[in-house]
Amino acid sequence: MNEQKIGSIASALIVGGGIGGMATAISLAQRGVAVDLIDLDPDWRVYGAGITITGPTLRAYKHLGLVDRIKAEGAVTTGASRVRLFNGQILRVLDEPEIEEGLPATGGIMRPILHRIMQDCVRELDISVRLGLTVTALETEGEGVNVTFSDGTNGRYDLVVGADSVFSAVRKLAFPHMAEPVETGQGCWRISIRKPPEQDMGEFYFGSDNPCGITICGEDAVYLFLLTPHVPREKFMDDEELFTTMKELLGPFGGNAGWIRDNMSRANWINYRPLAAAIQPRPWSSGRVVLLGDAVHATTPHLASGAGMAVESGIVLAEELANNTSVEQALAAYEERRFDRCRDVIESSVAIGQLQLDHGNPGQIAGMIEGALGRLNAPY
Known part of the structure; x- marks a missing residue:
């Protein structure tokens, strides 16, 4: 050069x-x-x-000239995420409008x-x-x-x-x-797995002790994240403990989160880390x-x-x-x-994380997420 x-x-x-x-x-x-x-x-x-890719993130990748490859190798949608109670009941659909003409509203990629x-x-x-x-x-x-x-x-x-x-x-x-x-008091569990048959958009699940969400990342790939209170410990969890604990934590969930619980295997990538x-x-x-x-x-x-x-x-x-x-x-x-x-x-x-730890109202949490994402649509 x-x-x-x-x-x-x-x-x-x-x-x-x-x-x-x-x-x-x-x-x-x-x-x-x-x-x-x-x-x-x-x-x-x-x-x-x-990784979830919001509209503002896609806009940034467009400036790098990479958005077409992300669209081709990930999964992008026209702009909505479903909010459910942990048992699967649908509460609302979050609107995620396109922030630029021709730019996908949201998506995901491995x-x-x-x-x-x-x-x-x-x-x-x-x-x-x-x-x-x-x-x-x-x-x-x-x-x-x-x-x-x-x-x-x-x-x-x-x-x-x-x-x-x-x-x-x-x-x-x-x-x-x-x-x-600084650690926030929450930990994040993640699992990569094939897409549930009825999964057609990203989802958030609230109302339980441990909120979770699902992002579509490809034609037949999703990842699920689960947020729990973080309890410090001296040793990292091995693969068996990660699998059995996450399956147990997903026990109360219905909808596609419940499908993931019932179909997850030890071959799936599972990870846990405290949030900071x-x-x-x-x-x-x-x-x-x-x-x-x-x-x-x-x-x-x-x-x-x-x-x-x-x-x-x-x-x-x-x-x-x-x-x-x-x-x-x-x-x-x-x-x-x-x-x-x-x-x-x-x-x-x-x-938002503190409100989840405090078992706050699911509608209030969803509103905070929607409001913050709306502010991010502004130019940077």
């Missing part, structure tokens, strides 16, 4: 090869910046079930497939990718950042972007005013080092917007770097555009 400047940067290091890191790398490379992308995993893998789509784009743009690597020291000096890598090598870049998860090494190195995300969230205090940049994604705006899955916020942040960062001749001005403008929007997602998600 021929190196050229956008604004006042010609080179960038992206730390973290997940959704936010790849979105940033793609956005910068599309504008001609020489990008190095590093990831701690030597195999650059992704684990997980499906996370490994989405990861592969983005990896393909990274490779097509000839972005340098180095794996099994992170950073151990960062020093802004003049108009660049001196970087020490975990393999002992060094580099210098006009900008370093930390998109390296809730456990961000970049955050720990360069942002002493920030802290680790944080909108990190400003500033989000330190010299020529900046954060995005879970490193600085980690959220819970209640609005299905964590990935969307990370992609948006990568796009906005690249836009502001292109629109400003000063890196400092660009980073300040990026932060100004992103802070309140990300804070709304996180605070709304945590509030």
